[in-house]
């Protein structure tokens with residue numbers, strides 16, 4: 001009998017395999033005391049282990065820079081700097097000197113103390129720090145106790161495995177890019193956690209934040225996971241496996257078809273042109289966007305350049321990152337979203353206050369406007385990158401025209417200061433991701449050049465459902481009737497205001513969602529590269545007139561499925577039998 005686990009989809013893709021619990025247990029430290037004349041030697045042992053661990057982390061950073069990218073490598077800065085932290089060093093040494101503890105016991109105590117300080121809060125910012133602490137504790141203790149440093153997975157079974165972690169720290173995540181790792185499941189973590197960033201860069205499907213129920217999954221259970229929806233089927237039935245196999249088989253068999261798909265023009269059967277752009281988290285992801293035939297970048301989440309960073313990336317470093325993406329799409333263009341920090345995404349260099357409700361707190365445009373130096377640097381880097389191709393700037397989390405006005409003033413100043421005013425013009429747009437923005441589009445639109453619908457935050461703020469809460473995952477549905485009404489109104493208002501609106505929230509990754517939005521009049525979508533082929537197939541098979549007809553006739557329903565069902569049925573009818581997408585609609 002199959003059963004389901006729900007988590008947060010953190011890296012798209014599907015996997016089927018046997019589960020394997022992989023963890024790095026922190027070694028237990030025997031209690032003993034030392035004599036006063038052993039103190040100096042223990043301090044020396046501690047120093048040697050600390051420096052060794054630091055060097056090891058820097059090695060992993062260098063390997064990560066090479067294998068994945070320098071942005072991911074920066075994640076290790078935090079750990080290396082933690083090991084140099086004067087408080088960590090002096091705290092441990094005083095345990096050795098004052099309490100006559102051996103080096104391993106002293107650092108263990110001190111790190112536990114730090115851990116309990118962080119753990120006092122369930123704040124996501126602290127959760128990433130906890131993972132870092134655990135990582136350095138493991139490393140220093142292994143050295144002091146003479147244990148071998150263990151790879152995450154020493155031997156993967158033939159055919160690979162779906163790895164199960166309570167907690168996946170970044171330095172473990174980077175070791176997972178081999179062939180045998182089919183997918184990842186973790187009990188803790190959020191979509192923005194470092195490990196999720198790395199899983200996405202490695203292209204390994206990943207579901208995080210599954211919670212304590214993941215403990216029920218022992219080794220050797222058969223699972224199917226979907227890293228886009230966050231759903232996991234444990235002990236799938238024959239029928240579920242067969243359906244998965246058909247879709248997976250088609251995915252690999254259809255390499256050729258995927259190439260064809262990447263090249264063909266995206267339009268519906270009745271000739272309506274649809275634009276599919278890419279959502280990117282890292283500059284290196286631009287290559288994948290190009291491979292699937294994305295028509296530019298509709299959302300570059302620039303904050304992934306800074307989360308987990310100890311130091312503010314300076315203007316040149318940012319310019320370099322933006323330029324790399326712009327050079328891949330000089331004509332089609334790149335929509336660069338300014339830092340959406342706060343919520344569940346925190347850089348370490350900012351002393352962010354602990355907040356009761358970070359999603360309702362100091363986030364995104366609010367942070368940027370409060371920290372003009374940080375914001376100005378980013379705008380300068382963006383305007384400079386615009387010399388290499390088309391760049392648009394997108395502002396997150398807007399609730400009032402004032403925020404746009406203040407940004408525009410700053411952008412004008414930046415342009416004036418660059419190249420004596422001959423800097424390229426950069427269109428300015430806003431995310432429609434708060435109910436306030438959606439309700440006042442008529443007030444906001446005159447200040448901007450374009451709009452981008454963010455269904456993820458709009459869903460969370462409209463339904464009052466925390467997007468990072470795995471327990472509420474069934475309530476988080478961007479096709480809730482309330483939202484469908486809002487999308488309908490937004491399409492109309494944008495048309496009345498004469499401003500273009502595209503969709504960059506995750507609803508644009510769902511073929512049924514895209515069908516519904518085309519029915520409402522939306523034509524431009526931005527989605528993660530792995531989701532392109534399926535969405536494109538749906539668009540190529542559908543008629544925009546049919547979808548408009550369904551949307552026009554759709555009575556208000558009570559539940560998301562009342563909205564979803566007619567569009568899904570339509571796709572089931574028109575999609576060719578035996579194609580992957582049809583199976584996909586019914587898998588998870």
Ligand code: PEP
Pocket residue numbers: 299301340433453454455456457458504505506
């Ligand atoms: C959204 O909120 O829909 C969106 C695209 O932004 P993010 O997921 O980065 O918050």
Ligand code: MG
Pocket residue numbers: 396433454456457
């Ligand atoms: Mg958002």
